[in-house]
Every structure is written in C-alpha cells, then in structure tokens.
Amino acid sequence: MKKVLIATNNKGKAKDFEVLFEPYGIQVMTLNDLEQDIDVEETGTTFEENAVLKAEEVAKQLGIMVISDDSGLEIDALNGAPGVYSARYAGPAKNDDANIDKVLEELQEVPEDERTARFRCVLAIAGPNQETKTFSGSCEGFILNERRGTNGFGYDPIFYTPSKQRAMAELTPAEKGEISHRGAALAQLKEQLPTLMASFGEVQ
C-alpha cells in the first residue's frame, strides 16, 4: 500500500487526512508514527509561509517527500484573529479547550449575523530535488455561542457550517471532508496526485 507522510504532530489533522486519502488507497502516516521527535517552529506570518517551513524542514530531515498542513480560523469580528496564531491563541500550550473559551468570551457581545468566520488550510508538498508547491482551501461558517458535538478537533465544536446545517463537530469525518478547508485544499492537490504519488514510495 502506498503511504504518505503528513508533516504534522496534530492527531486531529491525521484523522481528517486518513479519511481524505482512503479513497486513493493511500495510508497516512504522521510525525507521531516516527521514532524521532520533530517539531518545526512556526515563525512565519502567513499560512503559506508556515506550511512551507514545516514541509521543507521535515522533508530535509527525513530525505523524503512530505505534505504539511498549516491551518486556522479567521473570525471577521476579530479582524481575522486568531488566524495563523489559532493553535496558540490562549497560550503556548496549544489547548483546544482554552482556545475555544477565549473565542467565546471575546464574541460574547457579538450578534449572530456578525459572527462570520472561515477555516483556512494551506498544504505544502516538499521533497528532495523538487520545487515546493502549495495548495489552499477555505470553508465559510459562523461561530456558535456554545459548543456543539464531539467529533473533530480544534475549533470544530463552535464552527457552524451552513452547508450541512450543523456544527463541524457534529459531522462524521467523511461529511467534514466533503466541505472542509482541508478537503478543498486536497482537491487542488489531487489533480497532481498521480505524479506525486509515484514519488511517495514507502516511508521508513
């Protein structure tokens, strides 16, 4: 079976990718499956920059082709915050629950029709002797007043998706993949999948 290494330590993203790659018969591995610890510092100020940083650093360390994902939530009433800082919004500990609490508190006085937001995802593919490529996707929605659902990860419990009329955390992984920023970014990449896949080979 073909394998792809996703340059992420986030188990929620890993789950999303497993579902998205399954139809292609591609097995997803992540940094959590490796023996060494790799954690690339995200010093960029855009999703593109951070995605490229993560993909190139991991590809260099392992000497193989990898895909990275840099993503986040943009809330219009907060002028696009938390954006690239989504993972660290409530502090460096990267606590999903604390991040949600912070967003809910900041939006307490904001009426429903002004709670528009979107998830963004940039995927980068990097590997030895090849030019790094990026692909992006987004998913429009609204921020709820309270948590709904237990699926997914990150901000999924407070992100309402009009297309499915539920919170992201109320969707099955397959339903999420149909509408998510990650699914949309991967659809861009998909066009190039046959050639890319030929070079993925075996990980480890």
Ligand SMILES: O=c1nc[nH]c2c1ncn2[C@H]1C[C@H](O)[C@@H](COP(=O)(O)OP(=O)(O)OP(=O)(O)O)O1
């Ligand atoms: O589908 C999603 N559903 C809910 N929340 C999401 C989603 N996609 C990104 N997010 C949030 C989670 C985290 O707060 C930030 C990603 O930050 P980001 O740096 O890309 O990922 P990360 O540090 O968790 O893992 P890694 O860098 O190892 O891939 O945006």
Ligand SMILES: [Mg+2]
């Ligand atoms: Mg990160």
